[in-house]
Structures are given as C-alpha cells and as structure tokens.
Amino acid sequence: MISIKFPVLHKKIADWRWLVSKCLSLLICLLIIGMQPAWAGINDDNYDGNMFVVYAGNGSLVPPRQTLAQSLAEHKPTVLAFYVDDSRDCKEYAIVISRVQEFYGQAAEIMPISVDTIPNKKSYEPTEPGYYYTGGVPQVVVLNQSGKVVLNKQGQVPFEEIDDRLREVFDLLPRTESVQLKRRSFNEFSSELAK
Template sequence: MAPLLQLVIGLTAALLLWVAPVGAILNTDSYDGNIYALYAGNGSLVPPASTLGEAMDSGRTSVVIYYLDDSAVSKRFAPVVSELQRLWGQNIELIPLTTDGLQGRPASGAKDPATYWNGSIPQVVVIGPDSRLVFDRDGQVPLSEINQAISSATGLPAPDLGDINQDGSFNEVNVEVTSN
C-alpha cells in the first residue's frame, strides 16, 4: 500500500508542477482580462459611466477610446487612458469602448460610436460639446496631443505634463507614454 500511496503523491506533485502559472503578458495579442485593471491599475474605466449619446445630449466633451482587450498595442496604450482620467476628471466624458461590438455593423448616426471608428486600434476621438469632431488619431497617440485636443474642445487650459514620467513604468510594466 505504501508504494501505491507514494506513486499517487508523486504523480499529483508532478501534475501540479507541470501546469504553467497564469500570467498576463503585455506584448502579446492574448486575452488577459480587463486591460485597464491589469496594465493601467484602473478597472473603473470600463464600463464607461455614460454612452456617447448621453454625453452629446448633455453637451459634454467626449473622448472615445477604441480598443481590444486582446491587443498588445491596446495594452500598451491603457496607461495613457488612465492618465487622461486623472488629468481631466469630471471635465470630460471618457468612453473606452471595445471594438468587438462595432465590427461589421453599420453606423446609425452621430451618437453611435461606430460612426467614428475607422477600423484601427487604439483610436482616440475627441468630440466637442457642440458634437463637432475635434481630434481623430490612431495608434500610440502622444498624451500631449490628446491633452491639447481636449483643451481645445473644452476651452480649459491643458494640465501641465511636466511632472509626469512619460517614459516611466506602471505596475512594473514599461509603457509607451510619449510627449512628442
């Protein structure tokens, strides 16, 4: 009986050690979960507090971020989105939207996020309080450019980026936050 018990314990230990640990990987197009919680330390960004239609109806500046949870470029851009929330707080409607639901569907008007999505990720769109498109860029858009577009749309001065480490890291993960 003892050799059988040793065999069972040995096989159990081998199986436990053989299973790879779970881990999120920044530079792969793998699904790791909510990218804002994992890579920006800010799970409160999704779901957005309001829809684009609600923001337009209330006359607020909207910043729509199109992304995918399983995209390396979206993962690297997540800290920029979190920083926008910190910088602009209640002065804008920050609306991060996954593009899964937009793919292959026709747009249905100015209040529909599909109207502004160009098929790229990440994509940043700033819509002024008058529902005018102010800014539309895709890729790793520099924080300073988004900041200036929001300032132009809101009429508020852009927050100073001087004390933000734009080449630093967040949660021990290097991120691309540029000031070019």
C-alpha cells in the same frame, strides 16, 4: 436478513477508499500535465483580463459611466478610446487614457470602447461608437460639446496631443502658456481636504 461480517465490510470500505484516492491522484496528475502556464504580459498580444485594470491600475474607466448618446445629449465633451484587451499596443496605451481621465474626467466623458462590443452593422448613427471606429486599435476620438470631431487618430496618440485638443475644447490656455499639468501627491490632496 443478510448478515455481513465486520471484517469483510471493513475491507470493502478500505478498497473503495484506495480506489477513490488513486482516481483523484490520477486526475490531479492529468490536470497538472494539461495546464499551460499563463505567460501574458504587456509586451505580447495575450489576454490578461481588462487592460485598464491590469496595466493602468484604473478599473473606474470600464464600463463607461454613460453611453455616447447620453454624453452627446448632455453636450459633454467626449473622448472615445477604441481598444482590444489582447493587443500589445492597447495594453501599453492604457496608461495614457487613464491619465486623460485623471485630468479631464470631471469635465469630459472618457469612454474606452472595446471593439469586440461594437455590433456588426452596415451603418451606424453618430450617437453610436461604431460610427467613429475606423478599423484599427488603439484609436482615439475627441468630440467637443456639439459632437464635432476635433481629433481622430489611430495608434499611440501622445497625451500631449489629446491634451492640446481638450484645451481647445475647454478654452484653456495652451500648454506653452500655462502651468504644466502634473500629478499631485497624496499628501497634497489630504492637506487641501483638511483646510
């Protein structure tokens, strides 16, 4: 039987703890030195996470509730919004798509489509988002109830232009002849619910 004296064992444990603490300190220093701060923002092309959540405060847009094929089968007007999360123009545009959903989300299908998720194929069917994508972002495509394209534009298409097309699709009065669409306050919502 091997007998180890207590003071020798105590010294070995103390040496082991000292070695572990020094190794952890070194590892932490290396991690801190190697880390780069995240300097992403709305005015750059860096990835910050899903842009609809980060810049429009609207996580309900992604993923879309339905596929394009389902929306077309139900004869539901559809707004396709092609984007990439690391594009300055798309980040700035996220709030417009959120606003479209705010006013038309109950009657139309609002579908943000990350172009990174479009499969790379030679040809697409009209029931696939790739059929409508023209190669730039942001891009907005509005389809009416029969699946006909009534708006297809690249760039930061103003809300008013999308609104005009959707008013035609839903046979609503033009903006010049109707009440201006505006966001209601929370108190207006809660007072209507109380009635």
